[in-house]
Amino acid sequence: MAKVQQGNGLQSGVSKSLRGTTESLADQESNSFGSDNEVNGFAKTESQTDKYGFIGGAQQHTGESADDVPPEVLRQREVKWLEMLNSWDKWIAKRHKKVKLRCQKGIPPSLRGRAWLYLSGGKVKREQNQGKFQELDSQAGDPKWLDVIEKDLHRQFPFHEMFVARGGHGQQDLYRVLKAYTLHRPEEGYCQAQAPIAAVLLMHMPAEDAFWCLVQICEKYLPGYYSAGLEAIQLDGEILFALLKRVSPAAHRHLKKHKIDPILYMTEWFMCAFSRTLPWASVLRVWDMFLCEGVKIIFRVGLVLLKCMLGSQEKLKTCQGQYETMERLRAVEPQYMQEGFLIHEIIELPVTERDIEKEHHAQLRRWKETRGELHCKSPPRMHGARAIMEAEPPSRRDLQQNPTIIVESPPATRSDEGIQDETDKGRTRRTKTEKSKEKRKSGSTEVLTNPYAPPSDPQPPPHDAPLLKDTPLQGSNQSLSSAEQDTYL
Template sequence: MARIRIEPGNGLQSAESIKSLRGTRESLALPDEGNSFGSDSELNGYTSERPTDKYGFIGGAQQYSEQSAEDIPPEVLRQREAKWLDMLNNWDKWMAKRHKKMKLRCQKGIPPSLRGRAWLYLSGGKVKREQHKGKFEELDRQAGDPKWVDVIEKDLHRQFPFHEMFVARGGHGQQDLYRVLKAYTLHRPEEGYCQAQAPIAAVLLMHMPAEDAFWGLVQICEKYLPGYYSVGLEAIQLDGEILFALLKRVSPLAHRHLKKHKLDPILYMTEWFMCAFSRTLPWASVLRVWDMFLCEGVKIIFRVGLVLLKCMLGSQDKLKTCQGQYETMELLKTIDTRYMLEGFLVREVIELPLSERDIEKEHLAQLRRWKETRVDVDEH
């Protein structure tokens, strides 16, 4: 699905909840997760007795998993690693001639040992890095706009505070996160910093060095989700309308319910889309969604959103428990774990009866409507 950058204008109504995402601490209503352990300590409350899962999350974290959702037999993993090494070593050939096969391999899940390298290649971050040698170092040396520096610094301890990489206040993880986010504000001074960029950058840093994470962030902001982090944030509002229109095809019942209770898509899908589900799903599922997202683009984010809405609101039984707007919002804030588990979610996302053409068609229809609305507003 081609992404169209939307220029700031008077099109969709900018909801206050959306505006607040720009450079404020409260923007995503982030819990100060460190507080449960005492955020004044040098660490975000980490104590050595707490176990760490295989993803680096410490017991007590929302993302902590006692057991992996899906353990792949070692011999299967070794085979997959060999296949991925061949792909990465012959990347241009694979991109040109065997993209369909690559897509299937991303759907199966990228081997953990190669995930960082694969994400950098898939996103086009590697090419960008090579085209702009020395650019990150140059930005890294600059002081940064005090306005953004202050907000970024206040946000650092909120990003995955129970992950071993970010648990120490002022530790290497937080320092690298600061470097990447500050560099982006210098790279795109007209955009500055949006709080939803921080979890995106943090996920990348868990898998690659700071320079690579910077170029990965650039690609996600400019190629995958253009306009999502710009002033006005109209792109996310437009995608909310697209999601809602597609829901009518996927689950007419869920669509009717949300329409009846006047639940604007912005109210439930903003964090999902702007953070690419990194703050919503169990970690095994986040990684699998990102494997597909970085291969296939934003349509994967749409598909995940549609699957969750369909699972949570797609039957009369489920709707009995959420009779009003408040109950529905509460339900969507606390999605049933079984619908978010790696195996179930990935299968549903792949099998969702929605073609790329369907999404593209709806995208163009909503964009046309958006432009017409903007003309009307401009004339008045």
């Protein structure tokens, strides 16, 4: 097992420190980009932006994919997701399997940010802590963390249009979110692996929402991952290795034979939730399932990749030693990461929450026998959206989508005054007609009426009549705008 120095992260030749240093997880990428101008996109004017916002780099999407969803199917899914979001607590409590199935199919891009906020419980946290992010955002922060955060900003997805410019709005929001987290959890501080997590969130939602989603991921989904010493990630590495024995005995034997500790190859996978490993289409699909079902999805992705890369004697012929094996794991073959193949394999892999928890207890006992008590006591891990909601049941108000488009009565104009005059005349005419009818009924006056006369034109409503609220929108599940920032639709 690699040595771990308390407070400074991993100290091995292969796994660099992820805490308290200025070295980035993306150093391998950024070193090949060239000058700072190129890193920040100033030399990329000829590049085309893909549908995910990338202007280049390994994660840029090129051309159409066989996994692209037809527009008509996408529209249908959007309607279904809007319906779910309008009654979120009922869907999670009573129809969780359907929610899970829809996450496995892929959340519609227009609603992904809002869905992630609801799945993670970030929406409830935000409502229960109104003004908290603004309060943290206004504070100065600890210079010890701010210096490291600032040096890391340009290394997070430098080929994405949000983060391409130094000091641009994307980097500013990333700085705000990461700084706010160090103030929210001063005992934990900042870990470099949090930066790509926050960046992915910011691609889909505003800074405040991204902050609360980051809080939920760090505290509920991956508790202890970003604490000093990285004990939680080491434990999960041992759990992954134990599960691999059942999933792919050949891969397990090979890694054990060459004494390749899990911490050497799975650290970035797990701590960054594969956001720096997979093609972007696959990243988004994995995150859809991860935020719904919990950390078991991250374990499944790791197991699928290990099985595909090292799962047979034929594949192992080119991996005769530790170095060759590590090189192979660093450069996973593209066909194994392709969206359709990978998602199918993840769904089919029979690894459950119970399997992970059972192995977690076994590895925890082994840890205590060999190393003693853990230095960082993490809260219990929540396995997905339903577990989070059951642990802290929200109120309906916490889940309410408040419309931000408000239709108000326009101020009166001259044309309105003209309409008002015509309306008043109409009222006078109606009053006289009603009086004539009453006289006819009483027999005092005899009036001849033309039975073939055209029906009278309907009169416009009085100007001072109250406007119908939400006239075209009421009763529809498809809110045009809400507090969830529909600019991201």
